[in-house]
Amino acid sequence: MIFPQAAQLTLAKDKEGHKVEAKTFPISSIPVVMDRMGWAVAARIMRQWFAGEPFELSQDYKQGKLPASSLDAKNLIADIPFDWLFTASDRVKPRVDEFLAELSTATEYNSSVGRAKGSLNELSNGLVVMMTRLKRLGLLDANAGKLKDAYTDFSDKTAIELEELSQFNLIRVGSTPQEQATDSLDDVYGAFGNFLVKVAATRFRTIVDDNGFQAIEIEEVGLYGRDTYDFLNVDGDQLLGYWADEGVLRPGVYDYYIAKPDVISSEGVDYCRITNDHFNQYRKLHNKGGDMISYTTVKLYETSFIVHLGPIDFEEYKLRAGGN
DSSP: OOOOGGHHHOOHOOOOOOOOOOOOOEEGGGHHHHHHHTTEEEEHHHHHHSSSSSBOOHHHTTTTOOOOOGOOOOEEEEOOOOOHHHOOOOSSHHHHHHHHHHHHOOOOBOOSBBBTOOOSBBOOOHHHHHHHHHHHHEEEEETTTTTTTTEEOOTOOHHHHHHTTTTEEEEESSOOOHHHHEEEESSHHHHHHEEEEEEEEEEEEEEEEETTTEEEEEEEEEEEEEEEEOOOSSOOOOOOEEEEEEEOOOOOOIIIIIOOEEEEEEEEEEEEEEEEHHHHHHHHHSSSOOOOEEOOOOOOEEEEEEEEEEEHHHHHHHHHHTOO
16 A cells, blocks of 8 residues: 555654754655655555554564564555566566576475485475475374375465465575675665565475375475565664665765765765664654565466485484474
């Protein structure tokens, strides 16, 4: 939902009350600037944050320890089209294509949901997670070392539902320091920053006897983007760019990491440093600012992957999964 103009806080209102700004640029003007740059999704999400009742997302939600389904609906966005990740940025599709190519061209040995060659722990992390999902669905008995013959179709499930049912792996986008300092500034960056493309099994079989072995066969996966829209600081006050009415600038590497100036001038325009703390201060002063978790819709991809399991695999699973 795009919030109406009345929900925005204008510069005049900021001047009449408490000012929360970097130098002379009020953060409540950022959605307007985003609109001018064509960042429609980023502007929509930020307006929703400004319009929301004060709510600070906890680390448990941020890290996925608490399910998003337990949040109030006003702190969730779940209708952003997945293909927007491809059309609004050139960063995402190559990563997705690489992941899917590996999943579709390998059998048994695969870093996503198969075995890891030459590793002391032969089950990939993704396979351990997938087996835990099957256990919770009643399709895997770890103690007996057995699967149940079944065909499961979650193709109609939402991203929030898949996250709890069958999500087994993820693709990190923009998470490294180098990416954060050099990634293109675009609508995806403005809306999601560094985020996750999560991978869930949407059509899969559990097979009791496939030529003498038990097996997990994945016929289709569903991908969706997930981002926590919050202003929590972990390693210092996070930079959100240098902003002015004319747009946004990314500082050079020296300014990004070392100098950290309050203002960068370019072509006669002063761009002001905006950080997480400006939004946290705004929330305290105006009693507005609701953190959220944002999801895209689910995009389905057909695949063909099978991994066979023997007694030693179940023993390794029990050791690594613990009580999960």
